[in-house]
Amino acid sequence: MTTPTEPVIIVGGGQSGLAAARAAQHAGLRPLVLTAGVEPVGSWPDYYDNLTLFSPARYSSLPGLLFGGGEPDRYPARDEVVAYLRRYADGLDAEIRTGVRVTAVEVRSGGGYLVRTATGEEMSAAGIVAASGSFGNPYRPRLPGQADYAGDLRHVARYRRPDPYTGKRVVVVGAGNSAVQVAYELAARARVTLATRAPVQFMPQRIRGRDLHYWLRVTGTDRLPAAVLTRLIRHAAVLDTxxxxDALASGLVERREMFTAFTSEGVLWSDGTSEPVDAVIFATGYRPDVAYLAPLETLDRGVPRQVGGISTTHPGLVYLGLEFQRTFSSNTLRGVGRDAAHVVATLAAQVQGFGRRGPGGVGRVTRRSAAGTGE
Structure with missing residues (x-):
């Protein structure tokens, strides 16, 4: 059986994990956040240098702390988000352990869960919040000849800045926000082609002088079930002012049908022509980074079996930060807080049903680092 002293372990210390910790406190649970990073800011420091949010600061806050820091209608840069998450973590009454990489979660005999870490530590948990995001599991398609390509091949997760590509021939694969943003910034220094399977579709960033996120909020669209919006959003993926x-229309960034194969020196285009290419950057998205749940046999080809963030296979297991988990904004700063309240309420009912105590106090934040286990 679980005991009153056992925490709910939250795997991941980014925006999802921090939102989960706050929600768990309010539900009377004792959260313990485990993050592989050196500080609880998630993957944000690892994104490319010039990344900016597609939502204004006024719509980019987690529950309990406004984003702040300047003009509310600006689009915050990557480092602003990192600083915001630091402030958020510092204000939480929760235990946060950095440098702790979770390698396995197992069902414990008698109830609850056993969490194993890369250093061999074992921890008991009344429940699990899988909030580890997807940045650690980038999706890279496999194409003929890929292993023989001698150029620079990487996922956008490993792209930082355009300087190393100056004067080079670069192909960016993808039709989403990151692909277009990276291709555009590279075009100032390199000759760039955006390779996609269909024409790039755009959604206006501003409508009648207001940012799109204003209209999503006032119309309630932002809270609609994900199934209602998934098809629209995925086919009009790029937010654009x-x-x-204009960059695509003018030829500053060329768009071509996706190439069919790699050659040793470049790519083979769909029209049969081959071209030497210095670098290929896959901006092809991510998959949930939840391999540590494999012992539970709750993954279907790597994808969690869940509905709205609630496990359909294991009581006491919930998810947070999955793309389109409940709404269009589920894996964003502005949307993850709503999902956190929802999944943690369910989790609280489940673990308290396993014999946990009712609501009680929690201690001040403590932060401990495990040397040598950071990302």
Whole structure:
């Protein structure tokens, strides 16, 4: 059986994990956040240098702390988000352990869960919040000849800045926000082609002088079930003020049908022509980074079996930060807090049903690092 002293372990210390910790406190649970990073800011420091949010600061806050820091209608840069998450973590009454990589979660005999870490530590948990995001599991398609390509091949997760590509021939694969944003910034220094399977579709960033996120909020669209919006959003994926559309229209960024194979020196285009290429960057998205749940046999080809963030296979296991988990904004700063309240309420009912105590106090934040286990 679980005991009153056992925490709910939250795997991941980014925006999802921090939102989960706050929700767990409010539900009377004792959260313990485990993050592989050196500080509880998730993957944000590892994104490319010039990344900016596609939502204004006024719509980019987690529950309990406004994003702040300046003009509310600006689009915050990567480092602003990192600083915001630091402030958020510092204000939580929760135990946060950095440098702890979770390698396995197992069902414990008698109830609850056993969490194993890369250093061999074992921890008991009344429940699990899988909030580890997807940045650690980038999706890279496999194409003929890929192993023989001698150029620079990487996922956008490993792209930082355009300087190393100056004067080079670069192909960016993908039709989403990151692909277009990276291709556009590279075009100032390199000759760039955006390779996609269909024409790039755009969604206006501003409508009648207001940012799109204003309209999503006032119309309630932002809270609609994900199934209602998934098809629309995925086929009109790139938010744009007009800059990116103009870049493609003018030829600053060329768009071509996706190539069919790699050669040792470049790519083979769909029209049968081959071309030497210095670098290929896959901006092809991510998959949930939840391999540590494999012992539970709750994954279907790596994808969690869940509905709205609630496990359909294991009581006491919930998810947070999955793309389109409940709404269009589920894996964003502005949306993850709503999902956290939802999944943690279910989790609280489940673990308290396993014999946990009712709501009680929690201690002040403590932060401990495990040397040598950071990302």
């Amino acid at each position: 007009g800059v990116y559309r």
